[in-house]
Amino acid sequence: MQEITDKRLYKRRRDFLKLGALASTACVQNLLASQPISQILNSPIKNPQNLDITDKSHATTYVNFYEFSTNKPEAVKLAKGFDATGWKVEVSGLCENPKTYTMEDFFxxxxxxxxxxxxxxxxxxxxxxxxxxxxxxxxxxxxPTPNAKFVKFTTLLDKSKFPDQNATFPVLKYPYVEGLRLDEAMHPLTLLAVGMYDELLSGQNGAPIRLVVPWKYGFKSIKSITKIEFVSDMPRTTWQEYNPSEYGFYANVNPNVSHPRWSQSSERVIGKLFKQETELYNGYSEVASLYEGMDLKKWF
Incomplete structure (x- = not known):
């Protein structure tokens, strides 16, 4: 059995521990967020489609995170100083190796x-x-065991950190829940993100860990995850609970299926003057085989 830790992993773990040692004397999130993650990671950026990257100022201010507020600028304001000290993610359900992960483990x-x-x-x-x-x-x-067919994700439930969770009449039913079919979750494009723009995630962008599923509408990419569960039945997601006639489980980007209140055929690119046409699966045609034979208007 191989018991010697890979040198690359050891160095990554050591660098993260250095940041953790510094963070023990002050707010962990502020210190981690101030460290360019490129000091830890030297991997090249993967941009096979040569896409024009959105300016960081837009991506970190034009956000949806209803746990803070439905108002985008207010959400950014309320997320300032979000403290993810001691964050853990419980992986459980129908699997052989359940485990509770720390952020250090993910590195x-x-x-x-x-x-x-x-x-x-x-x-x-x-x-x-x-x-x-x-x-x-x-x-x-x-x-996962053979009975595991779906993956369920849950956002942190903490009324002291998220104002809308503490509201008399919250906008959504909390905690926020999302899900993927197991084969969707296993697709190479599906990402668990810990950072963006060479820094660890800020509060308003889903610190300290979030899902990114690029061929689905953004609300599927659940933020501030604390639980990942393998389940046999399709989980009922937050937006399905809110309005099942408008938000289906799959939420695949499809310009041919309009939202009941607006068209999805085009999109406004933040930071640019003109709209552009929306592509099926958001341009990620390599996922099409996941939905072969499905009625994409029924399974929206």
Whole structure:
């Protein structure tokens, strides 16, 4: 059995521990966010489509995170100083290797820089350079049982950190829940992101770890994850609970299926003057085989 730790992983773990040692004397999130993640990671950026990256100022301010606020500028304001000290993610359910992961643990996976389109159901879009690792790595480590057909994700429930969770009449039913079919979760494009723009995630962008599924509308890319569960039945997601006639489980980007209140045929690219046509699966045609034979208007 191989017991010697790979030198590359050891160095990555050591660098992260150095940051952790510094953080023990002050707010961990502020210190980590101030460290360019390129000091830890030397992997090349993957941008095979040569996409024009959205300016960081837009991507970190034009955000949806209803746990803070439905108002985008207010959400950014309320997320300032978000404290992710001691963050843990519980991986459980129908798997052979359940485990509770720390953020340090995640840096032992193969961290990459990937540039992805992001398309919001509100009909705007961005291109973001993410930093993270393939969800399939975590799934392979967990070893789902044959009965596991879906992956359920849950956001942190903490009324002291998220104002809308503490509201008398919250906008959504919390905690926020999302899900993927197991084969979708295993697709090489599906990412667990810990950073963007060479820095760790800020509060408003889903610190300290979030899902990124680039061929689906942005609300599927759940933020601030605390639980990942392997389940046999399709999980009921937050937006399905909110309005099942408008938000289906799959939420694949499809310009031919309009939202009941607006068209999805085009999108406003944040930071650019003109709209552009929306592509099926947000331009990621390599996922089409996942939905072969499905009625994409029924399974929206």
């Amino acid at each position: 032992n996976f193969e961290i990459e820089k990937r540039v992805y389109r992001m398309r919001c159901v509100e009909a705007w879009s961005m291109v973001i350079p993410w930093i993270g690792f393939g969800l399939n790595e975590l799934i392979n480590a967990a070893k």
